[in-house]
Amino acid sequence: MIRHHYSRLRTMDRFDAMRVFTRIVERRSFTQAAGDLGLPRSSVTDAVKGLEARLGVRLLQRTTRHVSPTLDGEAYYQRCVSLLADLEDAEGAFVGAKPSGLIRMDVHGTQARHFLLPGLPRFLATYPGIRLHMSETHQQLDLIREGFDCILRAGELANSPLIRRRLATLERGTFASPGYLRRFGTPRTPEELEGHEMVGLLATDTAKISPLLFTVAGKVRQLTLPASLTVTGPETNVAAACLGIGLIQVPRYRVAAELAGGALVEVLADFPPAALPVHVLYSHTRQLSPRLRVLIDWMAAQFRERAGPAL
Structure with a gap:
């Protein structure tokens, strides 16, 4: 970790200066790099200036909103990453040394x-x-x-x-509340889900409702049911199912307490969704x-x- 009492390159270890530089490249920001490393922004700026003076090249392109490495800076960054990793491995090889x-x-x-x-x-x-x-x-x-x-x-x-x-790889199941099943009936096959509803869980990468998945005769079948409620959070997803708003599919570990307490029951156990990696x-x-x-x-x-x- 960067030694906090060092504030100038003349007193900062060269490897510490390299750590400062690599963090700036990764964060594309002097301010965010300084925050990550627990250093004043002025120390981060001085470290880069010192490296550029030592090497005789410009390492970073700076604008008011953006920081990016120059061609020389990109090449130096790759070398720094390798050297710093080797240094950590060397220090960690000593008996009693623990990662920090x-x-x-x-x-x-x-x-x-x-x-x-x-x-x-x-x-x-x-x-x-x-x-x-x-x-x-x-x-x-x-x-x-x-x-x-x-x-x-x-x-x-x-x-x-x-x-x-x-x-x-976590096993998943299809779950609903007893109250929901009293209203809509208990399906025995995916074909009997007509007229049922689901809690719409939005996928984080596409912002679309994740379909229900069922394994039928060794093949995965997708099915999207009407959803009166869409959610983005897994906790809200389970809570909505407990209130009878719709069917959900989640890993079994997540609803162990709800299953044990009777707030949820499993349906369509013979047609499980694929396990979750x-x-x-x-x-x-x-x-x-x-x-x-x-x-x-x-x-x-x-x-x-x-x-x-x-x-």
Whole structure:
């Protein structure tokens, strides 16, 4: 992590200056890079000026609204990323050395609360030098440009240059409240869903209602029912189903308490939707840092431990 008491390149370690520069390139902003690293903006500016003076080239193009690397800056950025990764690996090779530093991650909130948060105190106690920033955007984002080290995503992934590691495959089901079934009847096959309604869950990447999925004779069939209510959040989705507003399809772990308490029941169990893959994604532009490596390994262990039969 950048040593906060260093404020000028003449007193700032050269590797620290490289960290400042790479963060600026990734964030496309002096201000946001300074905030990520806990430095005054003036220190960040001085670090880049010092690097440019040392190298004799201009590294960044600056306007009032935009910062981008020059051709020399892009080449230097790639070298810096490699050197910094090697430095972290070298420091982490010593006996007793533990990974440290800030990790910025974006997560699926419901999954993070169920699978990750219960074990987080122990992880932080094991690695007291690691600090986590955990956000929930529920939408597509540019991992590098927005300064994230990794993101947790559920569902099938579009083609991406990001490296992905599958953490789990979660079983899903179709659920409704007893009150809803009294009004609409209990369907025995997908063909009997005519006249039924669903809670419309909007897909984060397309802003369209996600269809219901059923496995029929080994093939996946999509079906979109009328929806009196559309939602964007998984918590609201489940709450609406409990109130009898419509059918939903979610991972089983998410409604375990509602099923046990009778607020929801499963329908069409013989025609389940496809299981839901869960991945962690990180950038291909850099080696996996020691702190990110231990975090991802820990995340995989948490999903194995808490998903149980649904993994």
